[in-house]
Amino acid sequence: MGMWNDVEEKLTEAGQILFDAGQDIARQAKVFADNSRLNSQIADQQKALKNFYAEIGKKYYSEHAEDAGEEYKAYFEKVEACLSTIEDLKKKKSDGKPVVYCQACGAVNSESAVYCSHCGTKIIHVSESEPQDAEWEEVKDAQYRTCEPGDFAEQEETEAPGQDTQQQDV
Numbered sequence: 001m002g003m004w005n006d007v008e009e010k011l012t013e014a015g016q017i018l019f020d021a022g023q024d025i026a027r028q029a030k031v032f033a034d035n036s037r038l039n040s041q042i043a044d045q046q047k048a049l050k051n052f053y054a055e056i057g058k059k060y061y062s063e064h065a066e067d068a069g070e071e072y073k074a075y076f077e078k079v080e081a082c083l084s085t086i087e088d089l090k091k092k093k094s095d096g097k098p099v100v101y102c103q104a105c106g107a108v109n110s111e112s113a114v115y116c117s118h119c120g121t122k123i124i125h126v127s128e129s130e131p132q133d134a135e136w137e138e139v140k141d142a143q144y145r146t147c148e149p150g151d152f153a154e155q156e157e158t159e160a161p162g163q164d165t166q167q168q169d170v
């Protein structure tokens with residue numbers, strides 16, 4: 001009987017440990033859930049705050065673009081650099097229609113454009129640059145015409161004896 005009492009006691013102990021562990025896990029899970037909810041609420045407020053700060057900055061920039069205080073000039077320059085980069089990037093965006101890129105400023109123009117809508121430079125279309133290939137072929141033809149079959153034969157005859165005599169000397 002003593003042995004069974006022992007076993008029963010051990011089982012009760014084990015049960016208590018499991019129960020405590022279970023409660024601990026439940027408590028930790030609740031703490032984790034509470035913290036997650038609080039973190040998400042904090043993040044929402046931080047996002048809102050960032051937007052309010054941005055609104056203040058934008059309002060100040062638009063009202064003081066010409067008379068920025070010395071301590072704001074560096075920020076204003078960064079804003080202007082961003083605005084200018086955004087404009088450049090927007091020019092390069094395609095709306096899906098066939099486009100050509102201005103060779104002078106890189107702006108996107110419709111395929112039928114004759115002059116760049118941004119800088120006014122004449123657009124060079126791909127089809128207009130094709131004559132370059134024809135010119136290249138003409139040059140090659142001209143080179144062939146200057147070479148007579150006899151030229152190569154004479155060169156070989158004059159070079160060959162010279163090489164032979166050099167080899168004999170050595």
Ligand SMILES: [Zn+2]
Pocket residue numbers: 102103104105106107116117118119120121
């Ligand atoms: Zn252009």
